[in-house]
Structure formats: structure tokens, C-alpha cells
Amino acid sequence: MKEKEELDAQEEYKKKLAFLTAAYVEYLDDDYLFHQMFEDDKEGKDLSMVNEDTQNAFEEYKINFSALCKEFCDIGLEEHDKRINEINLYDIAVNEGKSISENRGRMIVNEVLHKKTDISATIKQLIKKLTGNVDAITLENITKEAHQLSEEFNDIITDAWTKLMSTEVDLHEQIEDINEVFRINMSDMMGSFLTIARGYFSQLRNCEAEYNDTINGLILYYLSGFGDDVKLPRHLLNLCEDKDMLNYNLNNSHERHLQIIDAREDTMINRVKNWLEEYSEQLIKYERERNNQQVLEISHFADFQQQDFSQLLQQLNLNTDDTEVILALDE
Template identity: 50%
Template sequence: MYKVDTASALREATEPGVITQSILISLAIDQGPRKEAGKLFLEDGIELNALKEIRIEFLNILNIDHLWPLKNLIKLSLSHNVIERIENLDELVHLKELDLSFNRIKIMENLDNLDQLEILLLYSNEISVIQGLNNLKKLTILNIGKNKINDWKHVIYLRDFKSLRSLNTCDNPCTEMDGYLDYLFAFVPQLIYYQYRIIPESTRHSAIDKHYRIISNLEENEAKVQTELKLQQEFEDKLALLTAAYVEYLDEDFLFQQMFSANEVGRILSTINEDTQNAFEEYRKSFSAICHNLHELGLQEHDKRTEEIRLFELVVNEGKENKQNVARKIVDEVLERKMEIFANIKDVMKTLIEEREGDADATDDIAAKVRELFNEFNELLSKARNQLMSKEVILHDQIEDINEVFRINMMNMISSFLETAREHFSLLRNSQAEYNNTMNELILNYLSGFADNGEVPVHLKDLYGNKDSLATLAASHDIHLQVIDNREKLMTNRLDNWLKDYINQLIVDENKRNRQQILEISHFFGFLQQELNLLHPSQGLDLTDIELDDATLED
């Protein structure tokens, strides 16, 4: 519970300092509801994370701090202080308007997390460079007037902010240079307002005409950049999909090239003559075809796993929703019956007080009726609690069974895929073995032609000089097999680890959900029991001895 002296709390900021919780509470109270009821509510139990707007102005604030409790803030004003740095705003991810005007800020920084920001006001500071806004894609209004911006570089920078509609750069040195506004209007065409005044279309067209040639070149370069970015994004999206399918870099000849990038000798041997070159090309085609088939298989299996997960989640969520609907019906019935029983209890207990000086037998009858109502409510709670607990236990067991069925289905699905994948990797090894045998024969035939005159090409002398000329080919063969084996192990290990992690997370999530549900049920019925105890605080005490005042009966 907070009890704040607003005036004294705000006096904390008379000397340069930081934002404190007491200042925030004081401002929330001062800027909150004007009616007395609203003020009392704020003082009694203010929740800072519920605030949507706050003005922390004219308080001589030096450092921005202690704003993390304001997680749902949408509008924040820190104007007319002595702030030197933009900092400690990362938690305000819902912020749409930020006013830092009339401070001593030199650098635009630490705004990356404010990606919902639409209005940024930095009028009258000491900023020399417009920067640090890259993540503010929704920025609509920017006021950077009366700072120390000297050059025009910010114009091209602001061109990328396609949502920017209003800009104020007045009273900066850069605006005093002849042609600035024409340059700004020409290169930031999305602007509608400058210094909060609409930009005339004639002025805009005139500015564009003056810089037409440069703008055309700029637009051409921007189009190229956008194309490159689009292609890069498409590549990254595709790679992400293939990685999720565990067949990344198997759609083309990457694995083939990887074998030879790790084997320079093998690359040299493949270029000895036309025969070795043809053998190499045939090997590349057959090897890549097997990789492509494995790649297609991986995508198909990924689709099957995705569908299995979708169906699994559909069944689980349906079970949770059905249980929730039943539980809601039980709770509604309890609350409805509670109102009736509590009303009856209060009426009977009021009658009990009125009859105390009267007939003793009547008093006993009324007391018995009160006990009967209390017992009825306790039985209601016990029955409803058992029902909810039973439903939760049943759901928990069902989800555990569904999880196990899902685990078995997914394990069988993955095992089947890996079995087929191993067949493909065996084909790759066989293809490598055939290539190795072919190259052995071709190279030996080629080298035998130099046996008499010894005129071996320079780049083959080291290979030919080896008494066991086949050793070099064997080493090359082993390198290739190792690359194939490593890729097979990578696929197998990643899939096995994914399934293990996924199933373990399902178990953790379900146990957490089950514990939370049990706690909610216990807390709910504990609260109802407390309400009952307020009517009958002394269990086991003869009701004729209970002293009840009017306030108790009216609660």
C-alpha cells in the first residue's frame, strides 16, 4: 500500500537527479483521475504497470532511470529537464510517443527496442547527427528542431523511413544553407508536413525537378538493393525450411563440392586428361541426383511431421477447451448457488438475532437452519472441488497418453525416414566407390604412358614419384567417405535430439499446466471458504452465542 505526499515527493527532483518510484507514484496520482474516489484508489494500491501515459516534466531530471515498471506505457514525456543521455528505455516496448524536448541530449541512441514508436520529439537539444532510428519503422512524426545539425546527410538517411509524414528540422545550422528545403522535399517524398505545415505540391514538384537526375540514379540503386535484399531473404527463408527438414545444402551439389574442397589432390587428379574430367562430371551428376532425391524426401517428411504436430496440438487443445468449458459451467453453478445460500444465511442469522429475546425453541430451530445452510455450502464446495480436481486429473492423464502416442508416432516416422535416408547415403558411398575404381584405372593407364621416357607433367611429379601410386587415390577416397559419413551422422543426431527435446518440453509444459490448474482450483475454493468464514468465523461455536452486528450482515 502506498501513501505518498505528492508535494514532498516532487521536491526530491529540485536538485539534478534520477526518476524514483515515489516520483512516478506522485505523478500518477497528480495526473490520474481528478475525482476523490480515483485519487484514493491510486493512493491505496497504484499499479504502475497499468499506466498508459505519464509526464515527467520540469523536474530537473538528469538521468533516465526506474521506468521498467511502466511496461505498458504508450506515451511518455520527459521534456524540460536536464537529461544528457537517452537510456534505460528498453522495457517500454509499447511506447508510441516519446517527448525528450528541451534537454541536453547530444547523441540519438538506445532507441532500438522502441519499434512501436510513432512520434519522437527531440526539439531543443544538442544533437549534431540524426542516427540510431533504424528499428523505428513506424516513425511518423520526428521533431529534431533547434539542435546542432550541420550537414545534409540526414536527408538520405530519413528517406528510408517510409512511414515518416511530418518532420521539423528548423533552427539547425543545416537549414540555413541555400537549397536545403528543395533537397529535403525532393529526396524524402513521403513527407507531407514540414514544421507542422503541409508541403504544397507545387513546391514538391519544383524540388524534384531540380534534382531529377540524381533522384533517378538513386532510385535505380535502391531498386537494385531491394532486389538483392529480397533474394537474400528468399535464400534465408529457404535455408530455414531446409534446416528444419534436416536436408540443408542437399538440394544442389554443395556436398559434392565439400568433398573436393577438403581434398585438393582429388581435384588435381580429376583434371589429368579428358577421360578423368568426363568421369568427374559423370560422378558429380550421379552424386548430386542422389542428394536431390534425399532433399525431396526430407521436405516430404518435414511436411508429414508438421501435419502430425498440427493434429496432435489440435487434439490436446480440444481436450483442454472441453475441460475448461465444463469447469466454467461448474464454477458458474457454484457462484450462482453461493449467492442464494449466502443470502439465505444472512436472512436466517438476522432473524436469529431478532428472536433471541423470544421463544427459545424458535431460536434453536433458526440456529439449526443456519447450520444446515453452512453445511450445504460446504458440501457444495467439496463436491465442486472434487469434480474440478477429477476433471483435471483425467485431462492430465489423457494428455500424458496423447503425448506418449505422439512420441511413438513421431519416433516411427523419424525412424522410417532415417532408414530411407541411410539407403541414400549408402548409394552415395557406392557412387564414390565406383568413381574411385574408375579413377584408379584411368590414372594408372595415363601414368603408364610415361614409364619409358619419364616425362611426367610437372603438376603430377609428386604423385607419380610415390612408389605406391594408389595410396594417393586411397587417401582421396577416404576423405570423400568421411564427408559423406559426417553428413549422415549430422542428420541422424539432429533429428534424434530434436525429438528428445520436443518430447521433454511437452512433458515439462504439461506438468507446469497441471500444477497451475491445481493451484487455481485450490485458491478458488480457498477464497470461497474464506468468504463463508466471514459469515461464520468460529467453527464449532453455538450459533446462539455469536455476536453479529449490522455491518457483518450487510457484507
């Protein structure tokens, strides 16, 4: 039972971390970043433990720093929801355009197949008339009617190809416009989010600077209480024996903390920018591939219908010239 609870807790943690990571605020919902600053900072931890005043200052710093992280995390999740909503609106717009285009295309194709069925039935009737002995006049009439039907079907295919291509061009241009609007909207949203992020990271740096100044003042005051006849505790000799040593250790600790804050900010900014660029490029690539595939399918449909009809005409032993149709389809 306990093992299952632990597994469930781990699974829940993974889901939460994945959710926060998608919003670019992973590990900012608690005091992880704060502890990360002091993880490899022995001098910083020791300085915070000099006396009760420094310990209190450290705890207050931890509370304020973590509160800023949590506040920013909540805002980050709200901004993430806005982006998800924008993506959903994009999907709705694109899918609606595709649905309209598909319905139009289906109507055009069905119309072609319906007319093809009628013309094919007429051709088959002509084939039956050729059974047995056929006089020259009948053969001439059948030949003339077959050519008329061939031209009629060629016109049907050419017209259908033109309509299908026009429908696809309209959809392609529509999706390209939607992609551009989406890119602009998402760029604005990401820009707004990064502005907020920079503001909070600036507050975190200010919080660190205030703590550094506070600790410096508290320890200097503490050291001033030691006269010539009172020795500094041994464990503090290499930490803050004099003002220069104190400044050296404090500055090192402060710089280390700032580097961690800056690194977290840079990681977030780079991820946001990379995601926007990659996502926008992926949408463009996907639409280009979709459009190319549709153009190929339309051409394949026209070619197949023409070839299938030509095979039917061959049963009349008539020579049909599809040159004009081919030229029309290539325009």
C-alpha cells in the first residue's frame, strides 16, 4: 500500500513538473531556486549562521525570495493558459477552413463521378450498337457521338481540375494568412510574458542585493562587539576575521547567487524564443507539405479519370486525342 502511494506520488510529481515545464516555470512553485543558490555556497551558508540576527535575515530572505518565485509561477501558468487558448483558436480556424474546402472538393468530385457514370452508360450503349454488322452511316454516327462524348468529358475533367485547384489555392492562402496572424499574436503574447519574466527576475536580483547588504551590516555590527581582549570564535576566523575577508566572501556568495538567477532567466528566455520560432516554422512546413500533397492528389484524380475514360473509349476502337486536355491541365 505504501509503495503504491509512493508510486502515485511520483507520477503526480512528474505530471506537475511536465505541466510547469510547458509553462516555462518549472521549479518556481516552491523554494527550489533559493536552495539552488546556496547548494554549493558554503561561505554563504556559514555567513547566514553567524548569529541569531543573520539567521533571521536569512529566513526572511528565503520567504521573500520564494514568494516572488511563487507569484511569478502563478502568472506564468496564467500566461500559459492564454497561449493554449490562442493555439485552440488557431486550430479551430484552420480546421474550419479545411472542412469547407473538403466539402467543396467532395461536391466537385461527386459531380464528376455522376457525369462520368452517365457518359459511360452512353458509351456502353454505343458499344452494343457495334455488335454484329454495322453499316457505314451507323459507324459514322457512333464515331461522331463518341468524339462528342470524349470532348464533353474532357471539358468536365478540365473544369473540375480548375475548380479543385482554385479551392486548394484559396485554402492555402487562407491558412498562410492564419499562420501569420497566429505568429504575430503569439509573438505579442510571448513578448508580454518575457517582459513580466524580466521584471520578476530583476526583483529577485534586488532581493538578493538587499539580503547581501543586510548580512554585511549585521556581521559588521557583530564584529564591532569584539575588542582586543575578546577573540573572534575560531570557526569565523577564515570567514569574517576582518572587513576585507568579509567583503571577499560576501561578494563571492553574491556573485554566485546572481549567476544562478541569471542562468535561470536566460534558460527561460531562450526556451521561449526557440519554441516560438520552431512552432511557427513547423506550421509553415506542415502547410507547405499539405498543399503539395493536395495538388498531387488533384492531379492524380484528373489523370486517373482521364485514363479510365480513355480505356472505355478504346473498346470502340476509336482514336482519341487527349493533347488539348493535357495542355489545359498543365496551365
